[in-house]
Amino acid sequence: MKTKIIPLLAWLLATTAAWADTAGAVPPCCANCTAEAAPAAFSSRSLYQLEGKWTDDSGRTVTLASLRGRPVVLAMFFSNCTYACPLIVHDMRDARDALPPAVRAQTRFVLVSFDTERDTPAALRAYRERMQLDPDAWILLRGSPADVQELAMVLGVKYKKDADGQFAHSNLITVLNREGEIAFQRSGLQDGIAETVHAVTLAAR
Amino acid sequence: MNRLLLLLLALAAAPGTVLADAPAGMMLIPTGDYVPLLRSKDDPASVPVPAFYLDVRPVTNAEFLAFVETNPKWQRSRVSPLFADPGYLGNWAGDLELGPQAPPNSPVVRVSWFAARAYAKWRGKRLPTTAEWERAASVGFTTVHGNTEPAYRAAVLTWFSEPTPSPLPAAGAGRPNLFGVCDLAGLVWEWVDDFNTALVTGESRGDAGLDRNLFCGAGSVGARDTTDYPAFMRAGYRSSLRASYVVPNLGFRCAESP
Numbered sequence: 001m002k003t004k005i006i007p008l009l010a011w012l013l014a015t016t017a018a019w020a021d022t023a024g025a026v027p028p029c030c031a032n033c034t035a036e037a038a039p040a041a042f043s044s045r046s047l048y049q050l051e052g053k054w055t056d057d058s059g060r061t062v063t064l065a066s067l068r069g070r071p072v073v074l075a076m077f078f079s080n081c082t083y084a085c086p087l088i089v090h091d092m093r094d095a096r097d098a099l100p101p102a103v104r105a106q107t108r109f110v111l112v113s114f115d116t117e118r119d120t121p122a123a124l125r126a127y128r129e130r131m132q133l134d135p136d137a138w139i140l141l142r143g144s145p146a147d148v149q150e151l152a153m154v155l156g157v158k159y160k161k162d163a164d165g166q167f168a169h170s171n172l173i174t175v176l177n178r179e180g181e182i183a184f185q186r187s188g189l190q191d192g193i194a195e196t197v198h199a200v201t202l203a204a205r
Numbered sequence: 206m207n208r209l210l211l212l213l214l215a216l217a218a219a220p221g222t223v224l225a226d227a228p229a230g231m232m233l234i235p236t237g238d239y240v241p242l243l244r245s246k247d248d249p250a251s252v253p254v255p256a257f258y259l260d261v262r263p264v265t266n267a268e269f270l271a272f273v274e275t276n277p278k279w280q281r282s283r284v285s286p287l288f289a290d291p292g293y294l295g296n297w298a299g300d301l302e303l304g305p306q307a308p309p310n311s312p313v314v315r316v317s318w319f320a321a322r323a324y325a326k327w328r329g330k331r332l333p334t335t336a337e338w339e340r341a342a343s344v345g346f347t348t349v350h351g352n353t354e355p356a357y358r359a360a361v362l363t364w365f366s367e368p369t370p371s372p373l374p375a376a377g378a379g380r381p382n383l384f385g386v387c388d389l390a391g392l393v394w395e396w397v398d399d400f401n402t403a404l405v406t407g408e409s410r411g412d413a414g415l416d417r418n419l420f421c422g423a424g425s426v427g428a429r430d431t432t433d434y435p436a437f438m439r440a441g442y443r444s445s446l447r448a449s450y451v452v453p454n455l456g457f458r459c460a461e462s463p
Contacts, residue, residue: 044285153318153401153448154287160402163249 042068047154048180052147054112057124057140064151064180067139071107071183071203072176073196076148076157076169078115079127084171087189089131092173095196096137103204110139114159114167116148156185177203228461231258232385239336239343242436254340259333260458262377262387263395264324266297267309269316272324274301279320286449288319293451296372310375312393312456318448321396321457330459332398335443337460339436342390344383351382352433361390361435369393369454376456390435394442396457403444 042048048065056062073092077085092109099107113119119127124140127133133140143151152159159169173196175184184199186192227233238251273280273294280300284293295315298304307313316324318332325331333341345354352358360380379388389395446455 045287047287049285049287149399149401156447158401158403158444 043179043181045182046180047151047176047182050147050150050154052143052150054141054143054147055121057121057128059121062139062141067108067110067176068180069178071103071178071200072110072180073107073200074110074112074155074174074176075172076112076114076152076155076159078113078167078169079119079123080115080166084169084189086131088171088173089133091186091189091193091196095173095193095200098193098197099200103201104137106204107137107200108139109133109137110141112141112143112148112151114148114152114161114169115165116142116145118165155182175199175203226463227258230261231461232261233257233463234259234337234341234384234386237340239340241336241339242433242440252336254336256463257333257337258461258463259337259341259384259386260330260460261381261385262379263312263393263456263458264321265310265376266303266307266313269294269313269324270301270303270309272327276323276327279323284320288449289317290449290451293317293320295451296453306372308372308375310377311373312376312388314373314393314453314456315451316396316455316457317451318396318400318446322398325457325459328459330461332396332457333460334399335397335402338389338395338397339439341384341386342382346380346382349383352435357382358435364391365435365438371453373454393454393456394439394452396446396455397443400443400446401448403440 042065048063048068050064052064054062054064073095075088075092077088079085089111096104096107096109113124119142121142124142128135128138128140151157155172155174157170157172159167161167171187171189173186173192174182175196177183183203184195186196234254234257236256237254239254240251277283278285281294281297282300292315294307294313296304296306298307303309322332343349343351345351345357346360347356348354351361373393376392377387379391381387382389446452
């Protein structure tokens with residue numbers, strides 16, 4: 001993870017420099033942001049404005065904003081899901097396999113759990129192993145109920161916990177561009193892989 | 206007039222009584238049950254709702270103005286498009302000016318779920334859950350079952366049948382229900398914190414997991430009470446929303462846990 005942070009830092013610095021070149025182009029929404037909170041202003045449609053703190057399957061705290069600069073394919077799921085979620089992950093994997101190698105290398109595949117109780121880092125780790133999700137490409141996250149709710153609201157994901165602890169939920173795969181803006185959403189469990197691949201490829205340019 | 210009397214009583218109530226415990230402008234909704242309109246096969250028939258406080262009336266334009274004055278990022282021209290669609294506070298005359306279409310005492314509308322939630326947080330409150338809101342709205346004017354109380358039912362259905370007036374009338378002018386809460390029906394629709402748990406759109410047939418087919422014709426057979434038309438209306442309305450939506454007849458009120 002440490003080695004991944006260095007290129008990201010370099011990229012952030014480069015972006016900051018780019019912002020400096022276009023002085024005055026800072027969106028008005030960020031006029032009040034403090035320097036330490038936002039080294040380079042997020043676009044007004046960026047999901048990276050969300051301040052939620054997430055924990056990955058190795059127990060590290062991460063923010064979504066740490067994904068800035070890469071195309072991201074993101075879905076909400078829960079690890080005890082036996083019906084739709086494995087299909088969603090399968091489709092994300094298919095999309096990944098169909099990406100041009102250079103795009104595939106920089107794209108991250110993010111799964112965020114609804115199940116704030118059962119999906120502990122250990123449970124997510126077990127899921128990663130069960131589904132054979134490459135640690136270099138896949139990020140599995142858990143968060144507080146409030147952060148999960150806020151992310152779901154921004155993505156337009158509906159979900160409801162039922163009596164036996166399962167979740168009814170929208171089946172939605174979202175592609176984020178480098179700035180964390182929603183570039184494409186695949187809704188449902190059929191088709192849309194080619195469109196997803198296309199959206200990621202565009203986002204990588 | 207009744208409402209005024211109730212308010213005065215609430216203010217004058219001696220310490221130790223239930224009313225005196227309620228924060229200003231709020232009513233205690235005692236512990237009770239919420240009977241969901243629609244549920245998955247294994248869900249319980251009713252859900253316990255612990256006692257909570259609920260605003261007597263929806264949040265007004267004047268109150269929301271105070272919020273955006275101290276929280277500039279929620280002003281009309283500054284709000285992030287991620288958190289509110291175009292048209293946010295669109296009936297106001299300006300960023301900090303209400304104007305003729307937004308009387309100070311009328312409910313604030315054209316606010317997104319994000320904005321409503323931010324307001325509630327600023328007030329040290331929160332949005333009510335679906336269960337809480339429905340629990341508060343389940344009673345009539347004089348009985349505990351609004352749906353079987355002819356006068357109450359008629360009032361709700363009359364509201365459904367009439368177009369939304371513009372500008373909206375003042376919040377809190379409606380007849381209080383048995384809990385002393387006004388305007389749960391008859392003025393505006395209201396955001397609830399977990400509106401996105403209503404999985405009953407066309408979408409639920411296409412892309413949601415367990416509740417598919419819930420709202421297509423036959424789905425209503427599994428409903429708690431097929432005569433509770435207002436509850437169907439609310440469930441359908443909520444399921445059609447997204448958190449960034451701003452709607453001319455959709456406002457909100459706040460809740461608080463004791």
